[in-house]
Amino acid sequence: MNPEEFRAFGHRLIDWIADYRAGTSSRPVMSTVEPGSIRAQLPKAPPDAPESMDEVLRDVENIVVPGLSHWQHPRFFGYFPSNGELSSVLGDYLSTGLGVLGLSWQSSPALTEVEEVTTDWLRQMVGLSDKWSGVIQDTASTSTLVALICARERASRYSLVKGGLQTVESPLVVYVSAYSHSSVDKAALLAGFGRDHVRVVPADSAYAMRPDALKDAIRADLAAGRKPCAVVATTGTTATTAMDPIGALAEIAREHGLWLHVDAAMAGSAMILPECRHLWQGIEGADSIVLNPHKWLGVAFDCSVYYVRDAEHLVRVMSTNPSYLRSAVDEKVKNLRDWGIPLGRRFRALKLWFLIREQGVSGLQARLRRDLANAQWLKSAVESAPDWRVLAPVSLQTVCVRHEPAGLEGQALDRHTQAWADALNRSGAAYVTPATLDGRWMVRVSIGALLTERSHVEALWAAMREAVKDV
Amino acid sequence: MNPEEFRAFGHRLIDWIADYRAGTSSRPVMSTVEPGSIRAQLPKAPPDAPESMDEVLRDVENIVVPGLSHWQHPRFFGYFPSNGELSSVLGDYLSTGLGVLGLSWQSSPALTEVEEVTTDWLRQMVGLSDKWSGVIQDTASTSTLVALICARERASRYSLVKGGLQTVESPLVVYVSAYSHSSVDKAALLAGFGRDHVRVVPADSAYAMRPDALKDAIRADLAAGRKPCAVVATTGTTATTAMDPIGALAEIAREHGLWLHVDAAMAGSAMILPECRHLWQGIEGADSIVLNPHKWLGVAFDCSVYYVRDAEHLVRVMSTNPSYLRSAVDEKVKNLRDWGIPLGRRFRALKLWFLIREQGVSGLQARLRRDLANAQWLKSAVESAPDWRVLAPVSLQTVCVRHEPAGLEGQALDRHTQAWADALNRSGAAYVTPATLDGRWMVRVSIGALLTERSHVEALWAAMREAVKDV
Numbered sequence: 017m018n019p020e021e022f023r024a025f026g027h028r029l030i031d032w033i034a035d036y037r038a039g040t041s042s043r044p045v046m047s048t049v050e051p052g053s054i055r056a057q058l059p060k061a062p063p064d065a066p067e068s069m070d071e072v073l074r075d076v077e078n079i080v081v082p083g084l085s086h087w088q089h090p091r092f093f094g095y096f097p098s099n100g101e102l103s104s105v106l107g108d109y110l111s112t113g114l115g116v117l118g119l120s121w122q123s124s125p126a127l128t129e130v131e132e133v134t135t136d137w138l139r140q141m142v143g144l145s146d147k148w149s150g151v152i153q154d155t156a157s158t159s160t161l162v163a164l165i166c167a168r169e170r171a172s173r174y175s176l177v178k179g180g181l182q183t184v185e186s187p188l189v190v191y192v193s194a195y196s197h198s199s200v201d202k203a204a205l206l207a208g209f210g211r212d213h214v215r216v217v218p219a220d221s222a223y224a225m226r227p228d229a230l231k232d233a234i235r236a237d238l239a240a241g242r243k244p245c246a247v248v249a250t251t252g253t254t255a256t257t258a259m260d261p262i263g264a265l266a267e268i269a270r271e272h273g274l275w276l277h278v279d280a281a282m283a284g285s286a287m288i289l290p291e292c293r294h295l296w297q298g299i300e301g302a303d304s305i306v307l308n309p310h311k312w313l314g315v316a317f318d319c320s321v322y323y324v325r326d327a328e329h330l331v332r333v334m335s336t337n338p339s340y341l342r343s344a345v346d347e348k349v350k351n352l353r354d355w356g357i358p359l360g361r362r363f364r365a366l367k368l369w370f371l372i373r374e375q376g377v378s379g380l381q382a383r384l385r386r387d388l389a390n391a392q393w394l395k396s397a398v399e400s401a402p403d404w405r406v407l408a409p410v411s412l413q414t415v416c417v418r419h420e421p422a423g424l425e426g427q428a429l430d431r432h433t434q435a436w437a438d439a440l441n442r443s444g445a446a447y448v449t450p451a452t453l454d455g456r457w458m459v460r461v462s463i464g465a466l467l468t469e470r471s472h473v474e475a476l477w478a479a480m481r482e483a484v485k486d487v
Numbered sequence: 488m489n490p491e492e493f494r495a496f497g498h499r500l501i502d503w504i505a506d507y508r509a510g511t512s513s514r515p516v517m518s519t520v521e522p523g524s525i526r527a528q529l530p531k532a533p534p535d536a537p538e539s540m541d542e543v544l545r546d547v548e549n550i551v552v553p554g555l556s557h558w559q560h561p562r563f564f565g566y567f568p569s570n571g572e573l574s575s576v577l578g579d580y581l582s583t584g585l586g587v588l589g590l591s592w593q594s595s596p597a598l599t600e601v602e603e604v605t606t607d608w609l610r611q612m613v614g615l616s617d618k619w620s621g622v623i624q625d626t627a628s629t630s631t632l633v634a635l636i637c638a639r640e641r642a643s644r645y646s647l648v649k650g651g652l653q654t655v656e657s658p659l660v661v662y663v664s665a666y667s668h669s670s671v672d673k674a675a676l677l678a679g680f681g682r683d684h685v686r687v688v689p690a691d692s693a694y695a696m697r698p699d700a701l702k703d704a705i706r707a708d709l710a711a712g713r714k715p716c717a718v719v720a721t722t723g724t725t726a727t728t729a730m731d732p733i734g735a736l737a738e739i740a741r742e743h744g745l746w747l748h749v750d751a752a753m754a755g756s757a758m759i760l761p762e763c764r765h766l767w768q769g770i771e772g773a774d775s776i777v778l779n780p781h782k783w784l785g786v787a788f789d790c791s792v793y794y795v796r797d798a799e800h801l802v803r804v805m806s807t808n809p810s811y812l813r814s815a816v817d818e819k820v821k822n823l824r825d826w827g828i829p830l831g832r833r834f835r836a837l838k839l840w841f842l843i844r845e846q847g848v849s850g851l852q853a854r855l856r857r858d859l860a861n862a863q864w865l866k867s868a869v870e871s872a873p874d875w876r877v878l879a880p881v882s883l884q885t886v887c888v889r890h891e892p893a894g895l896e897g898q899a900l901d902r903h904t905q906a907w908a909d910a911l912n913r914s915g916a917a918y919v920t921p922a923t924l925d926g927r928w929m930v931r932v933s934i935g936a937l938l939t940e941r942s943h944v945e946a947l948w949a950a951m952r953e954a955v956k957d958v
Contacts, residue, residue: 022573023501051596055604079597082597088585094594105584106497112580112787124518124554125518125555127555133529176676177676198809198812201807208647208653210653212654339928340726349523358626373538376535
């Protein structure tokens with residue numbers, strides 16, 4: 017495709033996206049296509065001859081779009097807000113159009129330096145001290161894997177340059193919470209610790225990790241000759257946005273030489289609001305933090321920022337230095353390939369840079385405060401309705417609810433919950449995520465899509481009350 | 488930013504990219520800015536109030552672009568071709584604009600199913616049997632890490648659900664080649680094997696792994712009570728595009744129960760040409776393959792396709808199944824979160840789908856054949872010039888050269904090589920990558936940028952001959 021064809025189809029695509037975003041609210045939020053139905057509409061073999069872009073765009077409209085659940089929809093209350101603010105989308109368009117790679121600083125200096133600057137802006141925005149250095153990863157899953165590998169290497173005194181985890185004298189142990197994200201468990205297993213060496217520390221009634229229980233677990237492992245290695249705390253758990261007590265956990269980590277990794281993937285964005293920072297009090301005592309601007313903050317996916325206090329250790333664990341990647345300036349620059357797993361690196365900082373500049377910190381703060389207020393509104397509405405319950409503290413923008421009509425409990429209540437959530441999702445009126453809490457199904461309402469105003473939350477609440485009638 | 492503002496700035500951006508791509512050849516290929524100079528031009532703190540997009544785009548032009556090395560330039564001969572074909576760029580624009588995520592099949596069914604179809608198209612294009620299943624990862628570094636973790640788990644009978652690598656009875660060993668990519672060594676270390684358990688198998692005179700040397704290494708490890716686990720072979724090494732003998736290595740792998748992972752990140756694209764497939768003869772005997780369509784083939788970075796024969800094993804190693812990610816159709820669909828490390832997933836298949844359809848397989852084949860012919864032309868030109876040498880077989884599009892004037896050898900020759908390569912790069916006329924081979928510096932010329940025609944290769948050759956005169 018030559019630049020003039022790109023210009024023509026590019027303009028059409030821009031108009032299409034502008035119309036899509038302007039008209040999202042008229043679409044059903046969740047796709048209800050059957051498994052395999054998209055695949056069945058596509059040719060089994062690739063075309064030998066070129067096809068026209070008109071055909072391609074027609075298939076997008078007729079085949080792809082009906083198979084989408086619309087995350088940018090104002091009544092999307094599922095999972096977490098995955099906001100792709102349009103200024104950030106343009107930043108990503110610039111990156112993809114330029115097509116430059118940051119294999120090393122030299123391979124595109126601006127890519128590295130804009131990333132340094134923007135991750136440092138974000139550091140200031142969330143109130144972290146200048147002891148922290150940031151780097152963009154793809155997702156929190158990857159950031160947490162990096163953190164646990166770094167923890168493993170600190171505790172094992174760089175076993176990777178020797179026998180690896182295969183020759184450690186005392187097995188290393190990782191501590192997680194019963195409400196840690198699934199990626200934390202996965203990271204520990206992928207890093208080679210083994211499930212026998214992952215301790216699930218019990219939570220308190222607010223679903224936060226109990227420091228006393230962590231202490232007990234550490235003591236038991238020490239007594240058994242194992243070596244405590246890392247604890248992963250969460251600022252804003254997936255199920256309920258519970259807040260693990262970072263300060264208390266940091267103290268225990270310091271006492272026992274554990275690596276403290278804080279998963280603030282979702283809730284880290286809230287720290288741009290000074291009034292929220294008490295929720296991760298003690299954060300300066302952590303070793304690493306992951307914070308996903310591609311969630312609530314509005315950066316187009318993917319942009320997960322990993323902050324570390326000891327960048328030198330990260331580089332020592334991750335670095336490779338083959339001849340074909342060296343340059344004369346290596347001593348003077350950051351080579352971000354040594355800050356994570358992948359070698360190749362897109363110019364992802366542009367989408368963060370565009371967002372912060374176009375919105376301004378004050379603009380981002382205003383939007384997040386709107387969402388916090390909407391969550392409090394829904395909480396009050398649910399609490400004051402008969403047979404409805406709010407199940408967990410609403411510290412941010414997630415409200416966990418259950419409809420508990422008299423006489424329904426146990427599995428019958430679970431069936432009722434799943435039935436109305438499913439009916440609500442299938443109606444197209446809203447998208448919510450059912451999940452379990454204390455062994456029972458409930459419904460998470462995650463507020464914070466870009467377009468979600470109070471009216472949409474009111475509409476959701478009305479639809480929820482309708483949904484429970486019909487099942 | 489509202490959709491109408493997006494429309495206005497989006498159109499400007501499309502025009503800017505179209506002009507950038509049309510005018511790339513008039514820019515110096517490699518940026519020569521000083522370390523820190525981009526950073527110094529940017530504010531230290533984020534803006535509190537919104538800035539205008541005009542300001543942002545002005546900074547792109549004035550600050551960012553001078554700090555770029557232009558990978559889409561017709562005289563870019565560095566590293567490897569990282570082609571962002573403009574049709575693929577549009578596919579990525581659609582993905583980012585839609586802003587949908589594939590956390591599970593249900594969270595956007597078309598995202599998963601288009602990925603299934605397009606990775607299967609690519610499988611057919613490179614001549615693999617239907618025993619293989621593909622999934623998109625970000626980079627080959629990640630794909631290879633996934634492969635080695637899967638190998639580790641097969642050899643250790645799922646140690647991850649028990650004591651992990653920390654309680655294996657006999658240490659597991661990984662075999663790589665002296666010319667494996669740096670990411671292979673990195674993956675083995677990150678997966679916890681430890682450097683003591685990574686064997687570097689010697690290569691032959693064509694820089695390919697020696698099967699007899701692999702056998703010897705396996706025998707030695709078995710004799711010492713260690714357990715051979717995996718061998719990583721390369722189809723198209725980074726330094727010289729050397730071809731490890733896949734068939735012979737597969738036989739050894741089968742005999743000893745080793746996992747065979749094939750890194751065809753760069754050269755895998757060539758397999759869309761039937762005449763190249765003899766270069767990975769025996770590939771069906773591998774367990775996993777990584778192939779990066781974001782290199783030579785033309786998909787906008789990032790799009791690395793990981794193929795496995797035993798998808799069930801991959802899922803068993805990578806799967807997580809928390810309540811908030813479950814859906815009623817899980818038994819009937821692929822949940823691609825269980826096919827790799829990250830949970831979040833962009834609609835990356837669109838950029839592969841757009842490319843294949845807009846170019847057609849025949850169009851892609853024609854471009855790659857052009858590049859192969861250009862490489863042969865350069866090889867002949869270099870070989871027939873006095874004092875110049877081609878250092879390795881030119882099996883694809885990479886030509887490794889050295890200028891060896893009489894009387895220069897050893898470190899003096901190294902200094903000469905580095906000096907002329909640096910002078911060439913700094914002149915802005917071309918971008919080449921110096922690297923070491925057999926302990927001496929040489930220059931890799933990697934041909935295959937989208938815009939690179941014979942005339943550009945001729946211009947490069949002229950510039951090379953000039954460069955050696957001036958140093």
